[in-house]
Amino acid sequence: MFSFKILKRSKLSRARLGVISTPHGEIETPAFIPVATRATVRTLESREVRDAGSRMLICNTYHLHMMPGEQIVQKAGGIHGFMQWDAPLMTDSGGFQVFSLGFGSDHGMGKILKEEPERTIVQGTQPSSVKITDDGVHFRSPVDGSPLFLGPKESVRIQEKLGADIIFAFDECPSPLADEAYMRTSLERTHRWETTCLNVRKRSDQAMYGIVQGGTFPHLRIESANIIGALPFEGFGVGGEFGYDKRSLRRMLGIVNDVLPESKPRHVLGVGHPEDFSYIAEGGGDTFDCIAPTHYARRGVVFTSTGRLEIKKRRYLTDQKPLDHACACDVCKTYSRSYICHLMRAHELTGMKLTSYHNIHFFNARAALIRHRIANDEL
Ligand SMILES: [Zn+2]
Structure with a gap:
């Protein structure tokens, strides 16, 4: 069964050390959660993701619904059996992808902001390619254009x-x-949807996390945390945008986590570059997911203890050092920058696999370092 135990609370911040227990094992927190969008962490096998230090993955409900469909996955024993991952798993609600098809594609942006935006989406606005109603979202399949619908009942x-x-x-x-007016209406709708999710759930072996929204408006965040925090979820997700710099991430998480029940785990959705980890932990986040390690790896960007390295650059062709001298991963123990540079320049798939493995290992090792620092009263 699902449980969360807090092993230690930091005296310096909201950070805590904990253990999440699930029917498929335990995970120590704070932890980085790799994204396995279509039931794979791109380029890697499940056992490799595990060897790279991962203890939990998050898969994407929208993408698995579109392809191959949940019936196929269910017949294979659920995602665990399907992808041969015998460890904890999360699925997101599918909401983010459906809404990305709407306003996200209308305005060509995701949820991370570089600067203060012009707030051009006002109350009552509908995006061009999706229609939001009280029951859910009507949208068209990006595969064949057929009409589709996703709401709280369908998602659960x-x-x-x-x-x-x-x-x-x-x-x-x-x-x-x-x-702000749009955000308030959206928040009220989200709160109704989340209550519906609790009412329609049937499986008692799955934990359900409620999601706090409210964007960069602190009073809406507090209101959302109050409402969602009072509902009988086993844990909570904090979603949406957090602001324009790393400190606002910590501040906004802190505002939310001061309201949410302290004894339940919190997941920060879609955030987690290595430089964010300490802010997330200090803000009271327990788990967080981010596509960065594999997304960057496939483009030849490697995260190291001395910063990012663009491994495709010609100068690495003659560099016999490992990707990161401080990394204990199998790739760094085995291969040189020279070899990986060559593979990436030659567009060999093995190059992407090696950089992905190293980056996942690096992110997991960074999360382990955060846990070590909390244990040693340093964070
Ligand atoms: Zn490495």
């Missing part, structure tokens, strides 16, 4: 078939361009 039904240990309530992930 799909996630129960996918069978992850932790599932998320369906929420609207509003665009960073939304003004």
Whole structure:
């Protein structure tokens, strides 16, 4: 069964050391959660992801619903059996992807902002390619254009078939361009949807996390945390945009986590570059997921203890050192920058696999360092 135990609370910040227990094992927190969008951490096998130090993955409900469909996955024994991952798993609600098809593609942006946006999405606005109603979202399949619908009931039904240990309530992930009035309406809708998710869930072996939204408006964040925090979820996700710099991430998480029940785990959705880890932990986050390690790896960007390295650059062709001298991963123990540089320049798939493995290992090792620092009263 699902449980969360706090082993230690920091005296310096909101950080805590904990253990999440699930039917498929335990995970120490704070922890980085790699993204296995279509039931794979791109380029890597499940056992490699595990060898690289990962203890939990998050898969994408929307993508698995579109392809191959939840029935196929269910027949294979859920995602665990399907991808041969015998450890904890999360699925997101699918909301973020559906909304990305709407305002996200209208305005060509995701949820991380570089600067203060012009808030051009006002109350009552509908995105061009999706239609939001009280029951959910109508949208068109990006595959064949056929009409589709996803709402709280559908999201829970799909996630129960996918069978992850932790599932998320369906929420609207509003665009960073939304003004306050839009954000408030969206928040009220999200709160209704999340209550529906609790009411329609059938599986008692899956934990359900409620999601706090509210964007960069602190009073909306507090309101959302109060409402969602009072509902009988096993844990909580904090979603949406956090602001324009790393400190606002910590501040906004702190505001939310001061309201949420202290004894339940918190997951920060879609955030987690290595330089963010300490801010997330200090803000009271327990787990967090981010596509960065594999996304960058496939483009030849390697994270190291001395910063990022663009391994495709010609100068690395003659560099016999490992990617990161301080890294204990199998790739760094075995291969040189020279070899990996050559593979990436030659567009060999093995190059992407090696950089992905190293980056995942690096992110996991960074999270382990955060746990070590909390244990030693340094964070
Ligand atoms: Zn390495």
